[in-house]
Amino acid sequence: MKEGEEMLVADQQTEIKLVYQVENDDEGKTVKQVLKTKLDFSSRLLTKLKHEKMVFLNNEYVKYHEEVKEGDYIKVLMKEEPNQFLPQEIPFEVVYEDVDVIVINKRPGIVSHPTKSHPNYTIANAATYYLHKQGLEYRIRFVNRLDMDTSGLLVIAKNPYAHHVLSEQMQADKVEKRYITFVEGVVDKDEETIDAPIYRPTEDSIKRVVDVRGQQSITKYKVLERYHNASMLEVELLTGRTHQIRVHMNHIGHPIIGDTLYGDPEGKLIDRQALHAAFLKFYQPRYRHGVEVRAPLPEDLLQLQNTLKG
Incomplete structure (x- = not known):
């Protein structure tokens, strides 16, 4: 193992072990400060x-106030819980x-996590x-969530x-999240930042609204293409608020095409909101390097795009 590199391994699906080799700039710090x-x-x-006595220094149980020196190994054990979902081929x-x-790259029309109305055939079952x-x-642990009818990147x-x-x-808000969406009407400004709580x-209530009593919510957009009326x-x-893009697009007078909750209740052009999580950038938990992931538009949004161009 390289100096300063952490190692994370599973042991019989019941225990996660994290090992960190103390570096020169950690000298004199406490175990707690390094962690x-x-x-x-x-x-x-x-x-x-x-409380669980799961932190060790050089394979000996240690309290947090213990100081470390270069070359020491800090080991942390975490008990892993069993998988909680039925495996289903999806x-x-x-x-x-x-x-x-x-x-x-999540398909539209499938929920991420089981609910009362969707107890099975979810992304959680597929991941299992x-x-x-x-x-x-x-155990299946979602880092982000997507609405059932939103497609794209799920972590x-x-x-x-x-x-x-x-x-x-x-x-x-250190994760960069970009979406592609098709909205009603011709958006005049090439780009804009919406700051509306x-x-x-x-x-x-399922539906959210822009209101001064709400949480600060910031959305940036730029126009990629303009059509006759979209x-x-x-x-x-x-920021990451529930339905943020859907609420903000409706707020500026350009609801997402197909969004029957915030826009046209009939959704004539497409049978779901035309929203796709296309890009994510985050830092790898262990090695800290940046990870960039992209997902191309699914077939139904490509068909929508062609319809709008016509």
């Missing part, structure tokens, strides 16, 4: 590991995979089947450490 600054462990996770297009992460074929039983973490780090990146009127946009999310 927070070099491995992005949150205070909450550190507290959990402390289309599952992997566009990127490493030891920590699977990124798929995909791993099961490889003899793996990792699944293979272990609790990767899920923790990537979720922190998401919450800190999004609010959920009631606890049981536009194709590239949209970048600078």
